[in-house]
Amino acid sequence: MSTSFSSTEQTTISPSTLQPYPETHRVYPSTSDLDKIIETSASAQSLWAESSIEDRLAVGNGFAAGLKALIASPEQTAKELTLQMGRPVSQGVGELKGCLGRVEYLLSIARESLADVPLTDTDLPGFKRYIRRVPMGVVLVIAPWNFPYLVTINSLLPAILAGNSVILKPSPQTPLVAETFHKLFKDAGLPDGVFEVVHLSPKLTSQAISHPKISFISFTGSVANGAEVSKIAANAAGFKGVALELGGKDPAYVLPDCDLEYTVEQLVDGAMFNSGQSCCAIERIYVHESIYDKFVQQYADLVKTYKLGDPLDPSTNLGPVVSIASADRIRAQVEAAIKAGAKPLIPVSNFANVATSGSAFVAPQVLVDVHHSMEVMSEETFGPVVGIMKVSSDSEAIKLMNDSKYGLTASVWTTSAETFTRLEGKIEAGTVFMNRCDFLDPALAWTGVKDSGRGVSLSKFGFDQLTRAKSVHMKIKTN
Numbered sequence: 001m002s003t004s005f006s007s008t009e010q011t012t013i014s015p016s017t018l019q020p021y022p023e024t025h026r027v028y029p030s031t032s033d034l035d036k037i038i039e040t041s042a043s044a045q046s047l048w049a050e051s052s053i054e055d056r057l058a059v060g061n062g063f064a065a066g067l068k069a070l071i072a073s074p075e076q077t078a079k080e081l082t083l084q085m086g087r088p089v090s091q092g093v094g095e096l097k098g099c100l101g102r103v104e105y106l107l108s109i110a111r112e113s114l115a116d117v118p119l120t121d122t123d124l125p126g127f128k129r130y131i132r133r134v135p136m137g138v139v140l141v142i143a144p145w146n147f148p149y150l151v152t153i154n155s156l157l158p159a160i161l162a163g164n165s166v167i168l169k170p171s172p173q174t175p176l177v178a179e180t181f182h183k184l185f186k187d188a189g190l191p192d193g194v195f196e197v198v199h200l201s202p203k204l205t206s207q208a209i210s211h212p213k214i215s216f217i218s219f220t221g222s223v224a225n226g227a228e229v230s231k232i233a234a235n236a237a238g239f240k241g242v243a244l245e246l247g248g249k250d251p252a253y254v255l256p257d258c259d260l261e262y263t264v265e266q267l268v269d270g271a272m273f274n275s276g277q278s279c280c281a282i283e284r285i286y287v288h289e290s291i292y293d294k295f296v297q298q299y300a301d302l303v304k305t306y307k308l309g310d311p312l313d314p315s316t317n318l319g320p321v322v323s324i325a326s327a328d329r330i331r332a333q334v335e336a337a338i339k340a341g342a343k344p345l346i347p348v349s350n351f352a353n354v355a356t357s358g359s360a361f362v363a364p365q366v367l368v369d370v371h372h373s374m375e376v377m378s379e380e381t382f383g384p385v386v387g388i389m390k391v392s393s394d395s396e397a398i399k400l401m402n403d404s405k406y407g408l409t410a411s412v413w414t415t416s417a418e419t420f421t422r423l424e425g426k427i428e429a430g431t432v433f434m435n436r437c438d439f440l441d442p443a444l445a446w447t448g449v450k451d452s453g454r455g456v457s458l459s460k461f462g463f464d465q466l467t468r469a470k471s472v473h474m475k476i477k478t479n
Helices: 031-048 053-072 075-085 089-114 148-161 175-187 202-210 223-235 260-276 292-303 324-339 394-402 417-424 459-465
Strands: 003-005 009-012 127-135 138-142 165-169 195-197 214-220 241-245 250-254 282-288 365-368 385-391 409-413 431-434 467-475
Touching (some): 089 148, 138 148, 138 202, 165 202, 202 223, 223 241, 282 394, 324 365, 409 417
Parallel strands (some): 138 165, 365 385, 409 431
16 A cells, blocks of 8 residues: 555555645554444444334435435545545546445345344244344444445445444545545434544554454455454454455456457456456456457557546546555566566557656556466456466366456356356356456345455345344243
């Protein structure tokens, strides 16, 4: 991340200018103050848990109304997001609208998802049994910077609707997003203490994870940090629940019968949007040999049209990555692949006036003649880079798609639903798409396999994750 911080404070460094963004300077709480925040949250949760689903939905609907008002006049919010994490300002409203779509869907299914499960069909005379969904308690949400509105809401809203309280630790890259959420909930009438935003150092984050009043942790971020969160939680008292949404190296398989022009457009966007900084970005493409040359030519030609530049310029569609460190890592990955025999299709000179050494601007790149011994085809890139390989059969494509320690999403590009259905069951991923990619549908469970994490957000199953089942067994008649 591009952040200036010490053990006591933090300030976001804007990726495009590499200058501090003064409005983001925040001071961390003391260890004792953090304990008090968590204790206050626990007290607030016990009262919130007693509220009716109608009362919770009223707050949720008020939050949605506030978000709609924000979208109606989005200029300042979109600019703040761009200054914090670098995405082109023209794309900021899209994230806000996507967030609202998830909010509205989660509100629409909350009552049913949290309702008691009756067993009247099998109850014996004189008995009544049912299963309740009860809140976990205090939920700690550790949110990322790359899609801070979209990803944060996945856990934040269902947790509150389920009767939990939430302590949100945002990325130091995007602190203003969390504070926007807090204001919207406060304006909607959420009781004090049910939702708190805390800016924390790594040491304080560990303290929060370990606190006995924290019942569940929802983390989105890197595999290494996810492993650390899991380890801290496992070593703490109380057998805490942990959900981990981690990395991806998401593959696409392009079949001969695909709609070629559409497929190229979608897969370029899937790899390049947000400068490739998405856990479900397209990072590997396997193309059937019969259309390989045509696909590669059209793909490279489209990437060459991208405009890399100032993210505050409305005509820019490719901004900087989050930091110089990230840019250097991406460039090193590309250079290592080229040294090992990969062929770059995008002349660096096309973007040389912007993608300079010592900046966070990275030129987009398409690599061919790649193989899985290269890091660019095995490790998460998280940048505007994609590798393309030729395959001769479905079986070869599936083998390569599954040859990864990640398993978040995958996509198959064909006009045949029958072909897709035949292949889908062989692919190791949390979500498999037909003719689309890099998209979350809130009605579907968002989950991963392998090192892409564990747990579920969105859909009915996202509510299940943030509650626990409580069985009620009543013997009404005793004689």
